[in-house]
Amino acid sequence: MPLFVLVVACGGGDGDDSSTGTVGEDASVTYWQDVAPIFYSRCVTCHQAGGIGPFALDDYAEAKQWAGASAAAVEARTMPPWLVTDDGSCGTFEGSRALAPAEIEAIRAWSDAGAPEGEPRTDLAVPEVEVLTDAVTYETPSFVPEAEGTDLAAFDEYRCFRVETGLTADRFLTGYSVEPGVPEMIHHVLVITVDPEAPGAGGVKNRDIMEALDAESPDRDGWPCFGAAGDGVQPRGIPVSWAPGQGISELPEGTGYRIAKDDWMIVQVHYNLTEEALAGTEDKTKFNVRWADSVEREGHFFLPDDLLSSLATPDPIELAPGEPSVKFSFDFEPGNFLKHLGAESGQLLGVLPHMHQYGRKQRVELVEGDAGPQCVADVQRWDFNWQLYYFYEQPIPLTLDSKLRITCDYDTRSAKDPVLPGWGTSNEMCLAGVFIVPDL
DSSP: OOOOOOOOOOOOSSSSTTTSOOOTTTTOOOOOIIIHHHHHHHTTTTTTTTTTSSSOSSHHHHHHHHHHHHHEEEEEEEESSOOOOOOSSSBBTOOOOOOOHHHHHHHHHHHHOOOOOOOSSSOOOOOOOOOOOEEEEEEEOOBBOOOOOOOTTTTEEEEEEEOOEEEESSSSEEEEEESSSSSGGGGEEEEEOOTTSSOGGGGGHHHHHHHHHTTTTTTSSEEEEEEETSSOOOEEEEEEEOOOOOEEEEEEEEEEEEOOOOOEEEEEEEOOOOOGGTOOOOOEEEEEEEEEOSSSEEEEEEEOHHHHGGGGGSOOOOOOOOOSEEEEEEEOOOOHHHOOOOSEEEEEEEEEEOOOOOOOEEEEEEOOOOOOOOEEEEESSSSOOOOEEEEEEEEEETTTOOEEEEEEEOOOOOOSSOOOBSSSSSSSSEEEEEEEEEEO
16 A cells, blocks of 8 residues: 655634734834734744744744745745645635735735834734644654665655554544654654454464564664555555644544554654754654544545555656656546445545655546546645645545546656655655545
8 A cells, every 4th residue: 555644734724814904005014013913823833943934934033034035925825835726626625724815915015115023012922833632642662763775765764663542442533633753854654553463465464564574673663664554564544644734633524534442553654864963863753643432424544656556566667857747647446445335425525645856736636437537636836845635625526436537747857867656755656645435
């Protein structure tokens, strides 16, 4: 099973303009009176000292230096990050983080006026990082990652750890959040559920495969695991996918993901050690899960990626180097899953676009028979740093014949050699995670 991640980026609010004062031709637009309230409510979760944003917006002197760039970013709607097209032409999504026109106008007017300070105030509070409070907290062991140094992960280590669920009965995951111990080196966190008694590769029990993998490095916690929970392990599902910038992830109302009481919960952490200063750094990452005893509808996560899956073939797909546009496309057939459950139809409730650093665009289309493809998710400006799971305001109906056509577009002009699929940040993926609920 190909893998990856889930993310909800910084920013917040519902798009109203209550946080900004009136901006008109004669208004004196200042940082403290007009712009700081917008920054504090929408941007400062990331853009503060120690945050993952590259500069602070809660400090006037620094915000002034970035006034022009901030105005351009919000006008282009690249900030706050919201990568999917969300004008109704290709799906409509919950919780859009786009700023209201009046907020964009205020930031532009402030920049054009020379970014005046105004009267300093102390009533604005830097928002804390969102953490799920009504939840059970789990954590990985303290661990010092080491780069693999291979073609597929030159600066990366993928490590899996078993974490006890503490469950005495089947329960449903309805929300989660992740607290990375060392954010600078955590590329993603997955929580994978595995039936330990189910057969994996070669008919060997999953339990035996994972215990053998763990025994290969007795002096280090966990085991290497590029493929989900480890080479040869057959997972039940991947209900938690996280990458930098994500806050609280909520499954659509009334839905949940079942985790059996006897399932093993495996946490995969992708450590990226591109920065030499991180060598030898110890990490302990936490994740918080909200449990429910029952839900109205049980959902299922899938992470299709035929580019990555080609690594298991004798002739893996390569992306040509030196090209401004290299496309890869494949079809995922959710109808096969619906048939397996005995369902006649289902619904697509969410989608997770994912590529690496050569990625530029991704498009997901629904194909039904001979009808023309219907766009259900479109990313025109991929940003590796802001990976989100997008849930629809109105679910997309699926039939037994539905196909999801996933197309990725890469810019490989900076690559001298063919770009291989793989898990490292210098390799590529073409993944569109989907959350599907069958009609049962």
